[in-house]
Amino acid sequence: MKKAFSKKNLWEATPPVFKKLAGLTLSVVPLEYLIGRKFRETTKLILAADKWTKDEVDAYQLEKLKQQVCNAYNKCPAYKKLYDSAGIDISSFYKLSDFKKLPLIDKAFINDNIDGLLLVDKNSADVDYVTTGGTSGVPLHFYINAGRSQIEYAYLVEGWRKTGFKLGDIKAVLRGRVTDTKAGVHQSYDPIFNEHYYSNFHMSNGDMRSYIAHIKTLKNCFLHVYPSSIYQLARFAKTENISFDNVQAILAESENVYSEQRAFVESVFNCRYYSSYGHSEKLVAAGECEYSSNYHVWPAYGYLELLDEDGDEITQKGQVGEIVGTGFINTVMPFIRYKTGDFADYVGQFCDKCKRNHLIIKDIRGHRVQEHLVAKDHSLISWTAVNMHDDTFDNVLQYQFYQDTPGVAVIKIKTGNGFNDENKQRIISNINGKLQGRVEVSVIQVDDIQLTERGKSVFVDQRINISS
Numbered sequence: 404m405k406k407a408f409s410k411k412n413l414w415e416a417t418p419p420v421f422k423k424l425a426g427l428t429l430s431v432v433p434l435e436y437l438i439g440r441k442f443r444e445t446t447k448l449i450l451a452a453d454k455w456t457k458d459e460v461d462a463y464q465l466e467k468l469k470q471q472v473c474n475a476y477n478k479c480p481a482y483k484k485l486y487d488s489a490g491i492d493i494s495s496f497y498k499l500s501d502f503k504k505l506p507l508i509d510k511a512f513i514n515d516n517i518d519g520l521l522l523v524d525k526n527s528a529d530v531d532y533v534t535t536g537g538t539s540g541v542p543l544h545f546y547i548n549a550g551r552s553q554i555e556y557a558y559l560v561e562g563w564r565k566t567g568f569k570l571g572d573i574k575a576v577l578r579g580r581v582t583d584t585k586a587g588v589h590q591s592y593d594p595i596f597n598e599h600y601y602s603n604f605h606m607s608n609g610d611m612r613s614y615i616a617h618i619k620t621l622k623n624c625f626l627h628v629y630p631s632s633i634y635q636l637a638r639f640a641k642t643e644n645i646s647f648d649n650v651q652a653i654l655a656e657s658e659n660v661y662s663e664q665r666a667f668v669e670s671v672f673n674c675r676y677y678s679s680y681g682h683s684e685k686l687v688a689a690g691e692c693e694y695s696s697n698y699h700v701w702p703a704y705g706y707l708e709l710l711d712e713d714g715d716e717i718t719q720k721g722q723v724g725e726i727v728g729t730g731f732i733n734t735v736m737p738f739i740r741y742k743t744g745d746f747a748d749y750v751g752q753f754c755d756k757c758k759r760n761h762l763i764i765k766d767i768r769g770h771r772v773q774e775h776l777v778a779k780d781h782s783l784i785s786w787t788a789v790n791m792h793d794d795t796f797d798n799v800l801q802y803q804f805y806q807d808t809p810g811v812a813v814i815k816i817k818t819g820n821g822f823n824d825e826n827k828q829r830i831i832s833n834i835n836g837k838l839q840g841r842v843e844v845s846v847i848q849v850d851d852i853q854l855t856e857r858g859k860s861v862f863v864d865q866r867i868n869i870s871s
């Protein structure tokens with residue numbers, strides 16, 4: 404079971420009948436034991452870190468940073484070259500201020516040096532290869548520990564607990580999952596995690612009506628969602644005059660959260676909206692506390708710096724900076740002072756409501772902006788649901804959807820060396836597999852993908868007016 408959880412896709416690919424059998428057999432074992440030892444150990448660490456003083460937070464982070472930096476310098480040729488050419492003497496690294504002298508890295512540094520950044524053999528069984536679209540449209544490729552899902556899940560659960568959630572509580576999930584389709588209903592059930600999945604690739608009025616009818620039958624459930632998907636569902640529920648009294652909280656991740664949308668969703672579902680921040684690179688993560696919707700950065704997960712355009716640390720409340728992360732979880736390929744491309748407002752080093760000595764930030768943005776494709780029936784499909792974390796975009800430097808007709812889209816790709824027809828066919832079949840005919844996708848190779856006037860690249864060059 405541990406394997407099935409750490410290699411999540413295996414579990415997702417398991418036929419439902421086996422899942423049901425496994426669910427019955429395993430239901431006598433407490434879920435925290437099924438998930439694994441790393442989950443339980445991480446939970447203990449999180450609870451301890453909740454009570455740390457500022458000095459204890461600093462000491463823990465300094466020790467972890469030293470480990471990562473020393474390993475990186477001694478074992479990764481790319482880091483050795485980077486620090487040597489910047490004139491950095493790693494042996495004189497004693498304090499956090501020494502760490503802040505290290506050069507920043509970005510996506511290009513990782514992509515250009517992927518084989519020069521490994522601490523272990525990339526072919527080991529406990530190493531995963533990940534590709535992600537990130538925010539700029541240029542895919543990022545990297546290696547990471549296969550066991551990270553257990554650690555990640557411990558953080559999610561500890562965050563959700565602040566809304567009253569307990570491991571094993573019923574969840575209704577509206578995220579990027581391809582579900583079964585029975586009698587026209589796009590829905591699946593995972594008996595182990597007690598999760599009901601609905602397809603946010605299918606959001607016609609009829610689909611949403613059936614999701615809502617099912618959600619209303621669930622006792623004391625939690626909705627685990629993409630912000631854009633739940634906003635769409637809430638808008639629909641409102642137009643149909645549907646109210647809820649059984650939803651305990653909305654648990655949202657993976658997209659920007661807009662305060663108007665949050666307030667609207669809270670009013671429709673009559674419960675709290677709780678948001679977490681994280682990313683596939685697993686460098687830093689944050690979640691709201693019991694009393695505040697500001698993000699509390701988890702101190703034992705990674706080291707988060709908020710830096711201005713000159714690379715200086717932001718210390719004034721209300722100032723905006725880029726999130727630069729150094730992860731503690733990835734011990735396969737260290738990311739040290741990595742520019743995430745995400746931005747946030749600095750709040751402080753302490754929450755006076757919950758009394759945690761954690762870095763507090765708010766209004767995180769830029770991470771997977773909400774962008775949509777328009778399906779044949781004019782319903783919207785969130786870009787985040789299409790985002791591929793596998794080998795779909797291998798040998799592609801940059802990609803972008805272009806759409807001017809509902810139900811039809813073109814993926815423009817700027818290709819790198821080694822791109823071949825097999826790569827092209829894989830893009831078409833993987834994307835069309837996810838979209839299940841709601842949007843027909845074709846691929847064209849281009850020399851360049853234009854940036855917006857702010858120098859950003861967008862995932863969906865959307866020419867259909869979807870603002871109404």
Ligand SMILES: [Zn+2]
Pocket residue numbers: 692693694695699754755756757758759
């Ligand atoms: Zn707090």
